[in-house]
Amino acid sequence: IFSKVPEGIPQPGTTTCDTSETIDIENVPLQGGFLVKTLVVSIDPYLRNLMVAPGTKSLLPTYTLGQPLMSYGVGVVVRSDCRDMKAGDHVYGTLPHQQYFVQKDLADLRVLDNTHRLPWSTFVGAAGMPGQTAFYGWKEFSHATRGETVFVSGAAGAVGSFIIQLAKMDGLKVIASAGSDEKVEFVKQLGADVAFNYKEVDTAKVLAENGPINIYWDNVGGPTLDAALEAATQHARFIECGQISGYNTGGAPVKNLMNVVTKCISMNGFMVTSLEKKYVEEFYRVVPEQIAKGKIRHREQVFEGLQNVEEVLRRVLKGETQGKAVVQVATK
């Protein structure tokens, strides 16, 4: 339950609290809907942006004080009164952080086809929203040509690690930044040609030595974006996916925006949902199979129990998780 608007990084035990309200799963009225048991929920950086004071302007639906958090998740249908849904079906979409909940209709939930027998947690990671973000954004905006150079920030995360692999498939040179030596090793294993720990090495210097860059996949914003603007070629493409360096602080001003003008840089921001219609069916046709065959590699860190959501979000925002952060609520 969202209980207090945080200042800075959310504080476990303050920003949210738990309740032990019970649902009688055998008898709870379904009224034409279905009862879902939550299996996994995804902990993503953007959840921080939803923890704002009532009335704050936002393009995304923000959390309501006193109500459960919500995020992407996978659940299994336990009972159903709904024609399109049967017990045992698995659904994916935005779920409330409850062990069980009654859903009136399918709304924007998707019934998952798990032909390739992936763990359900993967459907909130590489085979879910973060994978879709990378897949859609790269297809739509990269205009990649073999031999070009791309810089990926936040490269060890769920989105960034997928981007490295898409760029290598397209024959690009990849420069990748991440926040620990261990993460740097991981992104090298994924194929990054140049990888560095941005906390220890100057980003501008690395880009000057290994650039210029034709494409920048921006997960972080702030000073890293400034460095990328300096290192960009004429007509570079900047894909603005996220600005995590500012999520807890409001963000630092970008100084080098004039380079967008002088270098004729195209900058495309996007929300994963804005490209969903165009690419979602292709994504589910291609990506789960590629993951199952090991052609797309990914890593997940799975934590147990809804009571740990807040702590996991704190770790995600501090860069203390490895790969996709997932909270497992039930195993089946």
Ligand code: NDP
């Ligand atoms: P990650 O798995 O990459 O987790 C967040 C990572 O961000 C941390 O592990 C940390 O890695 C890094 N980070 C934290 N603080 C900073 C900082 N101050 N400067 C630089 N890096 C920082 O998250 P995702 O892969 O899920 O998301 C990546 C980005 O994509 C985020 O900005 C997210 O909001 C955005 N996004 C956008 C979507 C869209 O529709 N546009 C959809 C999904 C995600 P490290 O240790 O390397 O610092």
